[in-house]
Amino acid sequence: MLPSERQKKIVGLLATKDVITISELMAAFDISIETVRRDLNLLEKQGSIQKVYGGAKLKDISLGEPTLENRMVDRIVQKKAIGIKCSQFINDGDCIFIDSGSTTFHIAKQLTHKKNLTIITNSIPVVNELINTDFEIIIIGGKIRHNERSVVTYDYIFNFAGLNIQKSFICASGITVENGVSDFNMQEAVTRKIIIERSKEVFVAADSSKFLRDVTINIAPLDKINYLITDSQLNRNIASSFKKTKTMLILAED
Template identity: 60%
Template sequence: MLPLERQKKILDLLTVKKVLKITELTDELDISIDTLRRDLNLLTTQGKIEKIYGGVKLVDRFGESSMDERMVNHLEEKERIARKCSEYISDGDCIYIDSGSTTYQIAKYIKQKKKLTVITNSIPVINELMHCEVELIIIGGKIRQDEQSVVAFDYIFNFHELNVRKAFICCSGITIERGISDYNLEEAITRKKMIELSKEVFVAADSTKFGKDVTISIAPLDRIDTIVTDGNVDRSFLPKFKKTGTTLVIADV
């Protein structure tokens, strides 16, 4: 198993159990204590785990800021991204808008679209579109109060009855090698399902997300049609994206 694969396995195990002993990890991964220590030291340096006596645990929310904080952080960039995303939405579309501070901004720019259907799990998106002509469908499931979102379960909502033309997805990390990722397993499951069901997938993500591979993998780049980001993105990513099937769009002023 490669180091990156081991480290992802460690994070996956901690996502389920929260705290693990060193002996549990060496047995589960079938590696030496020295190899495990190297992996744990790297994950600790990255701020993803915290060492405790005899074991390790996840850093709370991996340093992810709250939804309220994200709503105001990099606001100008997120508004530019949202305006650009709105250009891909046509009258009569059936679209999915994900929970997230960037995708929320899209709702502000689509209120005048005709015969538009919006499926969402975002409570702020619902509040934004409640009093316009857009037809709203909310995914059923459990409320995540800290994220102001609904995380879905198959037995509550039949995803396969949806006819979604375009999905606008958020994420917390983007890399060429591993695609898009997020911190929360439940949010990731909903995003994976909507990517599976949608004819065209857009990722709306500000430039700070690039180069990060966080806890839960959502989808590789070959499942993503377009990523819309802001002008602060590291230009070294541009030639790398040209070698993929994903279009990288930079939202200008």
């Protein structure tokens, strides 16, 4: 097989998976590790792929944050599984924060059997989901961000100093070992940074496509995060890279 033909097939394989490891490529094409690395180096220079720890993925050509509507229907099975797993950490009587986002929305859908919860949120869909419960619901004050259906806060409108949050469930658009969690919007990031500082335990709920991505605004390094909860499709090599951190990585089964 000509190198150019093999490289096209590598790109084709990457279109079917989030990440393919070097060992998988060696087995698929019966080639050496040196040949795989040469192919990946060339494809990266061409802008077709992005090399990651132990393998490669298609280059992310997205220039910004996907809409909430698109995210609500994307990877819905995985996000529901993450929501179920997160809900297992919530006890009756807890005071929790549920972030705005399509993944954390699925946490709210799993709480109807809980009792005496205090829920702080900046998510209008979360408020709508729980409005008919007897939970105490606190929505942070600020400006409505229409496309995200969220409230972005201003210090002069909402006093975070009075909050005593036991567990916060935060969204992220990017997660790496080196730089922690990141997101696209500065105002959302400011809220998340404050919530993390006010929380006894911090959970990041994000599907596996968010890993090995750094996006616009850094939220927090991993040493500020107690748990990362994602779906079982996360590549094993990526999962292994988080073992050297103090953050506990938890995979939710679909």
